[in-house]
Structures are given as C-alpha cells and as structure tokens.
Amino acid sequence: xxxxxxxxxxxxxxxxxxxxxxxxxxxxxxxxxxxxxxxxxxxxxxxxxxxxxxxxxxxxxxxxxxxxxxxxxxxxxxxxxxxxxxxxxxxxxxxxxxxxxxxxxxxxxxxxxxxxxxxxxxxxxxxxxxxxxxx
Numbered sequence: 657x658x659x660x661x662x663x664x665x666x667x668x669x670x671x672x673x674x675x676x677x678x679x680x681x682x683x684x685x686x687x688x689x690x691x692x693x694x695x696x697x698x699x700x701x702x703x704x705x706x707x708x709x710x711x712x713x714x715x716x717x718x719x720x721x722x723x724x725x726x727x728x729x730x731x732x733x734x735x736x737x738x739x740x741x742x743x744x745x746x747x748x749x750x751x752x753x754x755x756x757x758x759x760x761x762x763x764x765x766x767x768x769x770x771x772x773x774x775x776x777x778x779x780x781x782x783x784x785x786x787x788x789x790x791x
Contacts, residue, residue, distance in 0.1 A: 663732040663742050666771045671727040677714050683707045687766065691775040695782060720790055721756055722748040730760065738767040746781070759784040 666685070673681035688703050701709060717725070730743040742765060747758040759780035766774045785791045 659734045659740060660729070660732040663740060663765065663771060664729045666765070667727055667729050667742065667744060671725055674714070674717075674725045679707060679710050679714065682710050685772055687772045687774045690773060693775070693777050695779055716790075717748065720748070720785075720788075721750045723751045724749040724753070735764075740765045740767075740771070757781075757784045757788060757790075 670682070670685055672678075673685070683703060683706060686703075686706060689700050690706050691700050692698065726747045726749060728745045730745050732740055732742045734740050742763045744761045744763065745758070746761060748756045750756050761780055762777040763773050764775040765771045782791070
C-alpha cells in the first residue's frame with residue numbers, strides 16, 4: 657500500500673467519523689497532544705481538551721446546517737519515513753446537498769502504530785466560516 661493510499665484511507669475514516677458524529681474515533685485519530693497554528697496564534701490541546709473541542713465543533717457544524725461533510729484528499733507527501741503532509745478539500749453539505757461552506761485544510765501526520773494527525777493548519781476553515789459570518 658502506498659503512502660497516498662494509506663492516507664486516503666485514513667481521511668476516509670476521519671470524514672466518516674465526522675459524518676457519524678463519532679467523537680471517540682475522531683479523537684483517536686489525533687496524537688495525544690494536537691498542535692494548531694492559527695491566524696490569531698498557535699496553541700496545543702491535550703486529548704481531553706481536544707475531545708471537548710470536537711464536541712463543540714460538531715455542535716457548531718449542526719448549528720450551521722451541516723448535514724454531511726465531504727472530504728477529498730488533494731495531496732499526500734511523505735516528508736520523512738513516518739511523517740507526511742496531507743492537503744484535504746472539504747465541503748460541508750446541507751440537508752439538500754447544497755454546499756454551506758468549503759475550504760482546504762493542511763495536516764501533518766505521524767505514523768506510530770498507525771497514522772495520526774499531529775498538527776493542522778485550519779486557516780482555510782476559519783476564513784470560510786468568517787466569510788459566512790458564522791464566527
């Protein structure tokens with residue numbers, strides 16, 4: 657299995673977990689401490705804080721009318737033997753499959769026993785929701 661195939665499978669599982677609202681699976685797909693560079697400053701979250709963040713994020717999506725998240729792996733590049741950079745394109749669809757919001761997202765993943773997100777750059781998502789007046 658190629659790195660791109662492995663990472664595509666990883667993100668298929670990730671998007672499916674978001675679609676199901678499966679907080680525990682989402683959390684397990686991240687390292688115990690996740691890093692979040694953002695336009696307003698960088699921060700890190702340990703697993704319990706990240707779990708609360710995911711619960712709040714899923715609630716936020718529901719309040720925006722998101723019924724189905726769709727993700728497409730745009731690229732996956734192996735940087736080191738156990739480290740990869742991945743770029744995803746997301747579309748948040750409403751009940752009638754209308755696009756509510758869309759953005760690109762960048763991740764750094766590390767493979768230990770399996771691939772996990774260690775860092776994400778979510779500037780695209782923040783900009784998309786800001787443009788819509790949601791944040």
